[in-house]
Amino acid sequence: MAIVMYDLAGADPALRFSPYCWRIRMALAHKGLAVETVPWRFTEKAVLAFSGQGRVPVIRDGDAVVSDSWSIAEYFEATYPDRPSLFGGATGRAHARFINSWADGVMLGGIARLIVRDLLDVVDPKDRTYFRESREARFGMSLEAVQQGRETRVADFRASLLLPVRLVLGRQKWLGGDTPSYADHIIFGTLQWPRCVSRFELVAADDPIAAWRERMLDLFDRLARKAPTV
Amino acid sequence: MAIVMYDLAGADPALRFSPYCWRIRMALAHKGLAVETVPWRFTEKAVLAFSGQGRVPVIRDGDAVVSDSWSIAEYFEATYPDRPSLFGGATGRAHARFINSWADGVMLGGIARLIVRDLLDVVDPKDRTYFRESREARFGMSLEAVQQGRETRVADFRASLLLPVRLVLGRQKWLGGDTPSYADHIIFGTLQWPRCVSRFELVAADDPIAAWRERMLDLFDRLARKAPTV
Numbered sequence: 421m422a423i424v425m426y427d428l429a430g431a432d433p434a435l436r437f438s439p440y441c442w443r444i445r446m447a448l449a450h451k452g453l454a455v456e457t458v459p460w461r462f463t464e465k466a467v468l469a470f471s472g473q474g475r476v477p478v479i480r481d482g483d484a485v486v487s488d489s490w491s492i493a494e495y496f497e498a499t500y501p502d503r504p505s506l507f508g509g510a511t512g513r514a515h516a517r518f519i520n521s522w523a524d525g526v527m528l529g530g531i532a533r534l535i536v537r538d539l540l541d542v543v544d545p546k547d548r549t550y551f552r553e554s555r556e557a558r559f560g561m562s563l564e565a566v567q568q569g570r571e572t573r574v575a576d577f578r579a580s581l582l583l584p585v586r587l588v589l590g591r592q593k594w595l596g597g598d599t600p601s602y603a604d605h606i607i608f609g610t611l612q613w614p615r616c617v618s619r620f621e622l623v624a625a626d627d628p629i630a631a632w633r634e635r636m637l638d639l640f641d642r643l644a645r646k647a648p649t650v
Numbered sequence: 651m652a653i654v655m656y657d658l659a660g661a662d663p664a665l666r667f668s669p670y671c672w673r674i675r676m677a678l679a680h681k682g683l684a685v686e687t688v689p690w691r692f693t694e695k696a697v698l699a700f701s702g703q704g705r706v707p708v709i710r711d712g713d714a715v716v717s718d719s720w721s722i723a724e725y726f727e728a729t730y731p732d733r734p735s736l737f738g739g740a741t742g743r744a745h746a747r748f749i750n751s752w753a754d755g756v757m758l759g760g761i762a763r764l765i766v767r768d769l770l771d772v773v774d775p776k777d778r779t780y781f782r783e784s785r786e787a788r789f790g791m792s793l794e795a796v797q798q799g800r801e802t803r804v805a806d807f808r809a810s811l812l813l814p815v816r817l818v819l820g821r822q823k824w825l826g827g828d829t830p831s832y833a834d835h836i837i838f839g840t841l842q843w844p845r846c847v848s849r850f851e852l853v854a855a856d857d858p859i860a861a862w863r864e865r866m867l868d869l870f871d872r873l874a875r876k877a878p879t880v
Contacts, residue, residue: 511738514827515745521817522752526810580756587751597744 422454424480426468429459430542430617434648437542437616439528440489441477442609442644447493447602449640451503462547490520493602506602519595519603522584523610530581531614531622532559534574537567538618542650570620578624589628593635600639608636608644616649652684654710656698659689660772660847664878667772667846669758670719671707672839672874677723677832679870681733692777720750723832736832749825749833752814753840760811761844761852762789764804767797768848772880800850808854819858823865830869838866838874846879 425448428438436442436457448455460467465474471487478487479495486495497506497513507513536555540563543551552563559566585607588595595603611633614622623630637645655678658668666672666687678685690697695704701717708717709725716725727736727743737743766785770793773781782793789796815837818825825833841863844852853860867875 505741508741508744509739510827511735511742511831512745514738514822514825514831515742515749515833517821518749518752518814518818518825518833519745522748522814525813525817583755584748584752587755588748591747592744595744595748597740601741601744603745603748 421482422456423448425455425457426460426476426478427457428476429461429544431544432542432648433459435542435616435650436647437539437613438476439523439610439613440475442612443489443602443605444477444479444492444609445643446605446609446636446640447496447506449643450506450600450602450605451496451500453496453500453503461544463544463550490517493605506605508596508601512601516601516603516606520606523606527581527607527610530577531610533566534570534577534622535567535614535618535620537563538620538650542617574620574622577622578627582623582627582629585629586627589632594632600636604636608633612644612647616647619650651712652686653678655685655687656690656706656708657687658706659691659774661774662772662878663689665772665846665880666877667769667843668706669753669840669843670705672842673719673832673835674707674709674722674839675873676835676839676866676870677726677736679873680736680830680832680835681726681730683726683730683733691774693780720747723835736835738826738831742831746831746833746836750836753836757811757837757840760807761840763796764800764807764852765797765844765848765850767793768850768880772847804850804852807852808857812853812857812859815859816857819862824862830866834866838863842874842877846877849880 425441425444427436427441427445429436445455460476468474468476468478471478471485473487475487477489477492478485479492481499484495484499486492493506494513507516536559540548540551556562585595592598594600595607611623614620623633655671655674657666657671657675659666675685690706698704698706698708701708701715703717705717707719707722708715709722711729714725716722723736724743737746766789770778770781786792822828824830825837841853844850853863
């Protein structure tokens with residue numbers, strides 16, 4: 421029986437754009453696990469009540485219910501140890517947690533400051549008020565104000581914020597080394613979010629990160645490349 | 651025969667403060683390898699000519715000469731595989747490279763902006779002109795101007811720059827997981843630099859990073875705790 425995954429969707433149910441859900445879509449494919457995704461919208465908190473919380477991704481695997489992308493990745497690694505490894509052992513997992521923390525604590529906020537207003541145009545109509553109010557409360561200003569000036573600000577985002585990723589990819593093919601690991605899925609999933617919801621390009625064409633992203637888009641029978649974007 | 655390591659020293663030859671050399675001092679102790687350190691000053695480039703470059707750390711292990719802290723850590727892991735592992739396998743090493751890149755590309759610069767003028771007071775007299783000129787060229791302003799306003803700026807450093815480290819240490823005892831790994835030595839070594847050269851405290855006393863740093867200071871028979879500071 422396929423694993424069921426609740427996956428953030430837009431007004432177009434085929435548009436899937438959560439950075440956390442993309443990490444898990446890639447992790448599922450990495451493990452070769454079949455999945456049925458259920459489109460979910462921000463305001464459908466009640467639909468997730470069975471998971472004891474209100475955010476996606478949530479997966480149901482037989483009797484097991486797991487939420488939080490990091491916990492789901494750990495669950496896959498523990499439950500399907502004979503399939504290709506996401507972490508390459510306990511130390512690899514511990515080190516990946518730093519990359520996950522950096523992506524959540526630094527990278528996501530940096531990206532939001534460049535594309536958060538664009539998201540308003542793709543979320544489901546019933547989510548729009550929730551989305552605007554919750555994000556404007558978080559930033560302390562209008563979505564329009566947050567995103568303002570991005571044409572000039574993106575240079576600093578590319579030079580400074582993406583620097584650690586660029587330094588690594590200048591030395592090795594994947595963040596996981598010779599083969600992709602969950603570290604690749606963390607950073608790729610985070611970049612797949614703006615790629616799906618905005619036409620504003622965050623990664624310069626001549627950046628090694630762009631070439632690596634093309635390789636990621638081709639993984640698993642071009643799973644992420646086939647996904648709809650705006 | 652003990653490994654020889656060229657180690658950045660101040661006017662006081664016992665004061666050792668290079669963030670890169672500290673990573674390797676900790677890695678040597680982690681592997682249980684004996685070391686003889688040779689105090690070295692910034693302007694003694696000729697002393698390192700045998701290594702084909704002009705920066706420390708440089709180690710000589712029998713006939714092997716290795717420079718660059720990351721390369722030295724990889725050399726130890728490959729040459730002494732039966733001793734406690736620094737990386738926990740190929741994926742752990744690949745993921746640690748992200749942490750190393752973040753420390754070099756983000757953390758070091760953030761710390762320098764808070765303590766770089768203090769360094770001038772501890773470097774060897776013969777290094778002072780070199781140190782001031784090279785660092786002022788890098789920052790495009792005087793050392794005094796770089797460090798100005800640190801009493802207020804340190805709050806942002808703590809909240810934003812140290813955030814990924816804090817998030818990890820809220821979930822696991824060491825950056826390496828249940829035991830220290832080279833990831834711990836990277837971040838600890840980087841923090842040992844300001845700790846040795848400045849009385850300005852970068853880490854708040856109630857930060858989980860402070861508690862972890864105390865544990866790091868106690869490792870290897872209190873190796874780093876015994877080191878002189880200003």
